[in-house]
Amino acid sequence: MQKLVALHAQEHKHFKIKTEAVESVGSHERMIPVVMSEFIKLSVQYPIVFTKNIETGQFVLVALMGFEERENLFWKNDEWDAIYVPLNVTRQPFFIGADAQTKQHLICIDIASPCISMEEGESIYQQDGSESEYMNTIRNRLSELFRGEQEAAGFIDILGKLDLLVPLSLDISFANESHHQVQGVYTIDEEKLQALDKATIGELHAAQYLRPIYTMINSLSHIYGLIQRKNQRLENA
Amino acid sequence: MKKIRSVVVVGGGTAGWITAGRIAALQKKRLGKSQNATDKAVQVLLVESANKPPIGVGEGTWPTMRNTLRQLDIRESDFIKHCDATFKQGAKFSGWVTGKQDDYYYHPLVLPQDFSQVDIAPYWLWQKQQQQTESFSKAVCFQEYLCEQNQAPKNIRTPEYAGIANYAYHLNSEKFSRFLQQHCMEHLDVKHLVGDVTGVQSQPNGDIESLVISGQEAPLAGDLFIDCTGFSSILLGKHFNVPLTSCEDVLFADTALATRVNYDSSDAPIATHTNATAQNAGWIWDIGLQTRRGIGYVYSSKHSSEEAALAELLRYTGGQVNEADVRKIPINSGYRQTFWKNNCVAVGLSAGFIEPLEASALVLVELSASMIAEQFPATRELMDIVAKRFNDTFSYRWQRIVDFLKLHYVLTKRQDTAFWKDNQDMTSVPESLQELLQLWRYHSPRDYDFTSNNEVFPAASWQYVLFGMGFEADYSHTYNPDSYSSNMANQAMMKNKGMVDRCVAQLPKHRELIDKIHQYGLQSI
């Protein structure tokens, strides 16, 4: 269970973060929420798709890590086997919260996280009480995520209005002849995209949405990479 | 050949707007946005009286409503937000068999488990003869468990109009007709005129030429006239004098006392089934909408005085309403001998009405609207052919509904009042139903038992009511507990148990889902 508290210079003075443990936070995530500013780096290895938020039913952007529940095929030999690890993992164990009274955004830390140590790892604060270089990186990651969520909302809204989202229906057979039906995953309807009139395409272009759209469509080829990883895992099992 | 180009719908209740909308929507779909579409299009105009408001009751629907709304290009989230609508997963009949405290059964909307592959009923009956078993509805279907716990048939991630469990809606009838009106006018090009139809001008062949409308100088001409004027039935009933086939000697209810009760708090649980509770001379409907419950007593005035009925209704509501909040609606139980005459067809209450048990009225509106839209006669000559088919189809459907409703009464074991005793009198049971009951002593209801593909209620519905009412049958001569199909039936029952666990664990509370739909809406995919 997470336990989020506001980050506090005095209280968390001696806290250190074991960065190698951070990645293990995502080791059992089948989908990891992502933002558009990461697309270029993500698109080297991950399928980028939409899924529905379990609480709200609203679409969110995620990178696909596996097929079964709690399956992350990029987690191999206790480490992340990929060139790039999504921001939502590397920012751990920090979150953006809001002050109950002022509603102002503030940084929170999950004090139940196994990445926290008093002995080893990256310090959050320097001797003089100012934030460390490491914490500065975290801050940048958090603000990138925060901006990214708003950006994604606009993107998804337009795609929804243009009726461009479609369920991704994939029936996959693995090497051991087991079958899997990908469910709850959505992508962009390429045919409908092609059929859009010039003016609408122009609007998407002006909003700088065309590139992420094509990045997402192209990233689907990485599903084959995922299948390969799954087959390897089945073989080794 | 005279082309049918203009349709005049008279009446702005739910029947009028659904029919106008279905015709307009299908025309729009077929013609698309092409240049000459407007020349080819059929114009739909709806005229309604400002002095006679729609009936304002009729809150229970069938799952067909999902398709109807979808055909009208309505977003489910909008419908739920604007019509006070909730999800309906069936009906719970309390007190219909013995009238005792523990007497109830469900008619859920989900079919018995694996219904297309195996009929569980004989196996269930055999088990029942051996030992105490669960009720039929519990043994074969998981939906009763959801109803008992006020759980929704889907979650916020389920797309619009899709369900994890089959469902229909409960809705606020007044809000629904206003919502449909706005949608039909804004998106489907249905024209609207307010005025009373005060006269009819005829052609030599008897067709309606035009309608005289109060406040309008010129009479309103049209090619096809649709009578949706409710109980007044001004075109089919009054102008054409088509008589009503009465059903009063079969279904005795002839009066309704309707009221509404507010919830104690804004987070009170919302029931997800219609409660139908038997009374001395009829039954009380109890329907949970978002902001209130709609409640009413449907009774036979031959078996109860109005005072006694009112007292029963007030007792049911637990003193939450008083006499002034109760509205009396007389029901003239029956349906027209023909529904389509010349160039006029009746849809809704103007075509007929029998008591609201099983919410069959709006289904018939939907089926009528759909048939008129789908088989829209291109010319006046074709209209007579379509009319004949329409009349045959709907006469059959009304008879089937009468039989199905009577099934709820005829199997009662209640002897406590004249109403229930009279219902067991075989002279009040149509011959067609008597025949079915005889068949079903020897095999369980199946779709083959019905001779037409125009059934309103599937065999599964007949099973739920038949076995829910405790019908005594013996299938032992054709049934072997060691057989392959018993094995399948057993497996289906086990599967159902698994569904119960999964659905009860996963589905949200009904109120919670409704709140989320208001906040976030459902996705269309």
Ligand SMILES: Cc1cc2nc3c(=O)[nH]c(=O)nc-3n(C[C@H](O)[C@H](O)[C@H](O)COP(=O)(O)OP(=O)(O)OC[C@H]3O[C@@H](n4cnc5c(N)ncnc54)[C@H](O)[C@@H]3O)c2cc1C
């Ligand atoms: C007690 C009761 C309970 C019911 N419960 C259910 C249920 O649970 N489920 C279900 O499916 N159905 C139910 N129904 C039936 C349901 O209410 C109707 O089928 C449905 O509302 C359609 O009504 P309508 O549009 O035909 O008529 P109405 O709503 O009566 O509309 C008639 C329209 O015609 C117009 N009009 C009348 N005369 C003229 C004129 N001279 N000129 C112009 N316009 C005119 C009126 O202004 C009005 O707009 C119930 C009915 C009753 C009585």
